[in-house]
Amino acid sequence: MAAGGSNRSRLLVIILIVTSLFLITLDLRGVSVTKSSRSATQSFLAPIQRGVSDVFSPVGSFFSDIKNFSKTKSQLVELKAANARLKTQLVFNEDIKGQLAKLNGVLNLAGRGGYKVVAARVIGRGSASTFSQTITIDAGSSDGIQKDMTVMSDVGIVGIVKSVSASSAIVLLMSDPTFRIGVRIAGTQSVGVLFGQGSSRYQLELLDTSGTIKDKDILVSLGSENDRPFVPGLPVGYVVGVDKTTGTLTQNATVKGYSNLNGLGVVSIIIESPKGDPKDSLIPKPTPTATIYVTSTAGPDTTTATSSPTPIPTASKSASKAKK
Amino acid sequence: MSWSRAGINALLLFFLFIFQESAVSKINLPITGFSLYLAILLGLMALEDRFGAVVLGFIGGIILDFSPSADSPFGKWALVLTLVGYVVAVNGESIGDFTKRPLTFVIFVCAGSIGTLFTFLAFGVLLGENNGALGHNLVMVFGNSFWTLLFAPLLLPITIKWRAKTLTSRERA
Numbered sequence: 001m002a003a004g005g006s007n008r009s010r011l012l013v014i015i016l017i018v019t020s021l022f023l024i025t026l027d028l029r030g031v032s033v034t035k036s037s038r039s040a041t042q043s044f045l046a047p048i049q050r051g052v053s054d055v056f057s058p059v060g061s062f063f064s065d066i067k068n069f070s071k072t073k074s075q076l077v078e079l080k081a082a083n084a085r086l087k088t089q090l091v092f093n094e095d096i097k098g099q100l101a102k103l104n105g106v107l108n109l110a111g112r113g114g115y116k117v118v119a120a121r122v123i124g125r126g127s128a129s130t131f132s133q134t135i136t137i138d139a140g141s142s143d144g145i146q147k148d149m150t151v152m153s154d155v156g157i158v159g160i161v162k163s164v165s166a167s168s169a170i171v172l173l174m175s176d177p178t179f180r181i182g183v184r185i186a187g188t189q190s191v192g193v194l195f196g197q198g199s200s201r202y203q204l205e206l207l208d209t210s211g212t213i214k215d216k217d218i219l220v221s222l223g224s225e226n227d228r229p230f231v232p233g234l235p236v237g238y239v240v241g242v243d244k245t246t247g248t249l250t251q252n253a254t255v256k257g258y259s260n261l262n263g264l265g266v267v268s269i270i271i272e273s274p275k276g277d278p279k280d281s282l283i284p285k286p287t288p289t290a291t292i293y294v295t296s297t298a299g300p301d302t303t304t305a306t307s308s309p310t311p312i313p314t315a316s317k318s319a320s321k322a323k324k
Numbered sequence: 325m326s327w328s329r330a331g332i333n334a335l336l337l338f339f340l341f342i343f344q345e346s347a348v349s350k351i352n353l354p355i356t357g358f359s360l361y362l363a364i365l366l367g368l369m370a371l372e373d374r375f376g377a378v379v380l381g382f383i384g385g386i387i388l389d390f391s392p393s394a395d396s397p398f399g400k401w402a403l404v405l406t407l408v409g410y411v412v413a414v415n416g417e418s419i420g421d422f423t424k425r426p427l428t429f430v431i432f433v434c435a436g437s438i439g440t441l442f443t444f445l446a447f448g449v450l451l452g453e454n455n456g457a458l459g460h461n462l463v464m465v466f467g468n469s470f471w472t473l474l475f476a477p478l479l480l481p482i483t484i485k486w487r488a489k490t491l492t493s494r495e496r497a
Binding site for chain 2: 006008009012013016017019020021022023024026027028034035037038039041042045048049051052053124125126131132134136163170176177178196197198199262263
């Protein structure tokens with residue numbers, strides 16, 4: 001290696017710093033050359049990312065799978081036990097079985113939004129060194145994707161389309177610190193702004209000074225003008241902690257998002273939304289739980305079936321003798 | 325650093341960038357992601373003299389600026405890595421030959437990675453960007469450095485070998 005003199009290297013540093021500052025100025029002034037260069041890189045990388053995605057998809061989720069392994073295992077054991085209990089109890093009465101099926105059918109009648117969507121596979125994630133939380137999807141302008149369209153998963157909102165090339169698009173995830181979305185609390189209709197925090201937790205700032213936030217309040221998107229970038233009524237998340245700090249004008253809360261942004265494999269991009277606001281009809285409904293109370297009396301058994309909305313299906317049978 | 329070697333290194337960095345963007349960033353590592361690109365670039369810069377480190381920093385930065393997922397203005401990475409390249413080379417000179425001190429080399433690259441990411445954030449603040457919560461940024465920086473510390477012992481010997489192979493006979497003398 002040729003040993004450069006310190007004067008030579010200092011001069012080079014100055015030249016390169018000036019060049020960098022010149023490029024930054026060009027970019028901040030909106031010169032399209034710099035922007036189109038990134039778009040060109042995206043077009044170039046998309047086919048490679050698509051190819052590599054097939055190879056790396058099992059490896060990609062390896063660590064998160066390990067992380068959730070014990071949790072999934074315990075859930076599985078719990079569910080198996082619950083299922084076994086349920087099965088044992090259900091054989092007692094065929095009538096109860098019929099009632100449960102009917103109940104299940106009724107509670108599963110959840111309205112769906114009727115959005116026109118394009119499904120896309122996640123083929124890349126934002127680089128660790130860019131500090132922005134993005135994903136790359138394998139659908140682009142040729143599939144009807146445009147900038148600022150809403151991206152959703154099977155449970156709720158994921159983010160918005162940040163940039164589009166012919167065959168791929170970059171989606172800004174809702175966890176990105178620059179992400180902001182107007183939300184409405186389902187039920188109370190209080191309006192607020194949700195801020196990305198870089199994780200699966202978000203900060204909710206209520207705009208309504210008289211509004212209150214409670215734990216487990218469900219948030220849906222408020223929607224934007226002409227449904228860009230946000231369509232209304234999409235589930236966003238639920239409140240997990242209310243900020244009790246006094247002296248603030250509005251209430252703040254911590255929100256957990258419905259979508260697991262680390263495990264996204266397939267997403268949908270809303271290219272056309274329904275004419276009306278779906279209101280709260282898209283909020284995920286918990287799986288119905290059948291709690292069976294069996295009261296044995298001297299006469300024929302009286303059986304009542306009631307249901308309560310908790311996520312894990314369990315069944316309990318309480319048999320008590322009638323008071324003498 | 326000869327211009328031909330600068331070109332070869334630029335090509336290596338370009339392929340590394342593609343690998344980073346299409347494969348490494350797909351792996352959901354705990355804490356945060358790992359920047360293989362930054363680790364190798366810092367390793368290469370640490371082995372160079374001031375002139376070489378600055379040139380590599382600028383080239384590496386320009387390539388990183390092409391990242392489609394980057395939200396920062398084009399040229400910001402070039403500016404950051406040019407400065408980091410200079411600082412790395414100046415400090416590297418005081419340490420001596422890294423090829424004989426592997427542990428120092430690993431720690432140096434890890435510290436360089438922390439410094440680079442903090443400089444990037446600091447420039448973001450100067451340019452009025454929204455960097456998000458401080459806690460999240462700290463997790464990102466130290467998470468990335470943790471992975472760098474973990475993977476550097478595997479990567480840096482390859483980096484040293486790569487450099488030795490690309491040296492011209494004049495540079496070897």
